[in-house]
Amino acid sequence: MxxxxxxxxxxxxxxxxxxxxxxxxxxxxxxxxxxxxxxxxxxxxxxxxxxxxxxxxxxxxxxxxxxxxxxxxxxxxxxxxxxxxxxxxxxxxxxxxxxxxxxxxxxxxxxxxxxxxxxxxxxxxxxxxxxxxxxxRGYNNRKYIVVGYGKLATTIRGFYDAHPEMGFHFYGYFDEPTTDTATLLRGGYDQLLDYVRINQIDCVYCCMPYIDNGRLKDIVDDAEEVDYQVKLLVDFRGFLARGASVEYHDILPVLNLSSQMLADFQVNTLKRGFDIAFSLGVLLFGAPVFLLMALITRLTSEGPVLYAQERIGRNGKPFRIYKFRSMYINAETNGPVLSAGNRDGRITSWGWFMRQTRLDELPQFFNVLKGDMSVVGPRPERQFFIDQIVEVAPEYRSLLKVKPGITSIGQIKFGYAANIEEMVQRLRYDLLYPERRSFLFDMWIIAQTVRVMVQGRGK
Structure with a gap:
């Protein structure tokens, strides 16, 4: 036995x-x-x-x-x-x-x-x-083979090679030999059953992308007689990262490729409830700070206190974003231009302080109350720059599936971007958010944002 x-x-x-x-x-x-x-x-x-x-x-x-x-x-x-x-x-x-x-x-x-x-x-x-x-020492181990050679087959072998404590020993790949794979295979389908019997293989992994249903049925039918386990490998990684889920229609499993994560109860209800409560708290208790900043903005340079600009929100819907004005008026008379950082002469002295402490973003809590934005989410951009970003990094479109936010991972780790290349670099951070989104993760981002504000490290 x-x-x-x-x-x-x-x-x-x-x-x-x-x-x-x-x-x-x-x-x-x-x-x-x-x-x-x-x-x-x-x-x-x-x-x-x-x-x-x-x-x-x-x-x-x-x-x-x-x-x-x-x-x-x-x-x-x-x-x-x-x-x-x-x-x-x-x-x-x-x-x-x-x-x-x-x-x-x-x-x-x-x-x-x-x-x-x-x-x-x-x-x-x-x-x-x-x-x-x-x-x-060689005891209590399991012998396994992989049927259907391809990238997924090498992935499962790599997993067990990286975890020898699980005690799984690899005994070869099986598939129809081709010119490219003949030297990599232990044998074809005709030798599979005899090999399993002789070597007392415990587990047969079948890679669904590389094996047809007929051969899979034969392997499953032989399992009870020869005494081995059959496990299916299906590569859902690209789908599950987007929040796919499995539904059961009676006894039939169905993979739902719609982004379940983006429409679940937590995101639509709990997150929105937190956004409203947090924004109201900031606007009510921070009213004296808002008035003081408005007064200083007004006294330090000519122009309106608030600055409104069209940005692109969830599902490509445009909205007006509000900030305390940090630049001189008519700063973009020649068209949309990104901030050049320390070399940007369009930014006022008071505006530099607000940008470093992120205080210029505070009016966006009105956008949160309106429902255009969330407290935490990828930063919204203008359509002019989105078109250029998508040419370099098409994955940016996935960020348009979530509501934009006042603060984000990209804002914490990277800050303001001076050109398209830097916007793409910041994008690498923001792409992590849809996959890892949770209440605790939002709290961590908010805490890190407060730290950046207190230390004046915004850029």
Whole structure:
């Protein structure tokens, strides 16, 4: 029987956790009360049985010790343990209230969970270290082949080569040989089944772009007889990065290539709610600052306090963006021109200070309230410059799928751009946002923006 010792991992895991739980319960009682004899008598004996019963029910319901090798990692195992502990603590709390068990020591319970967590973490990390060494010596390994040669086939091999601790050993590629691939293949489809039998291959990865359904069906049909696993490799990476999702029409899986991420509840509702609340707070509590800046802008140079300009928003919709004026009037009489940085004589002295501290952007919170912009999002540009950017970097169009923002990764890491080349460089940062967008990521960007403002590092 292949890998006969692997079957022992599950019961061993269960036994060690039960031993750890009971040792923690008894040990905590001894630490708290200086003796362990009363723990075997009511009422603590009852609580002890309840502890074990709840943990057993959790194991039966959640099956926490069954996962593939790819998830057999310290962070995943420890996270799973803490989830089980949280559920266990919640149920114990309900039991405490139900039986009015105020005579139980809360300190004893806290020590119990502390010891149990320590033992559980130590066992899991120790077990992983042991497995890594055990597999490095050639034990508890899995043999795999890849059917259908191409870029995706080499990717899965590269993954397992980079993670030897998983214990997967590569035994060759199989495909119809061609002039270019003949030397790279272990064999063709005719030799596949015999090779699997002779070498006791555990897993056959089938790359869907390079194998037809007929051959795939034969491989699947033979799997039960020859005893190997079949796993499909489908290259969805380019789609999933854009927020694609899987829908089920009855039992038929359908890949939705529409950008689900851009239309989900969090983006449309929670993010908009935060934008409104944050903008109102800035406008209300920052009103004295707005008035002071308006006054200084008015006194330091001729012209209006605010500057309005057409920008392109989500889905290519134009809108008027507002800023405190940082340049002299008629700065673009000869057409659209980007700021030349320190060499730009169109910017006023007060305007330089506002740009370095990003205070000139504050009126854009009115744009946020109107719904044209968000607090966090890629900076909106003028159509004149978008046309030039797209010629160099067509991927810029993906940024038009999200609402533009007052601040962005590009503004933090790069700042203002003086030419198209620098705008493309800043674009590389902003392209990260649609893929990583979340509430916590927005908070991080806002915090970094405040730091730039306080340090006066805007450029």
């Amino acid at each position: 292949r890998h006969r010792y692997s079957i022992l991992f599950f019961p061993l895991h269960v036994i060690v956790d039960f031993l750890s739980l009971n040792a923690a319960f008894i040990g905590a009682y001894g630490i708290k009360f200086g003796t362990i004899d009363p723990v075997f008598e009511p009422p603590y004996a009852t609580l002890w049985w309840v502890f074990n019963l709840i943990w057993l029910v959790e194991i039966l319901l959640f099956k926490p010790y069954i996962f593939p090798r790819q998830l057999f990692k310290a962070d995943h195992l420890i996270k799973k343990m803490f989830v089980l502990m949280a559920v266990h603590m919640a149920v114990i709390a309900l039991y405490w209230v139900a039986v009015k068990g105020y005579y139980y020591s809360r300190e004893h319970l806290a020590i119990t969970y502390g010891i149990f967590a320590s033992l559980g973490i130590a066992f899991r990390i120790g077990g992983l270290i042991f497995l890594k060494e055990y597999r490095a």
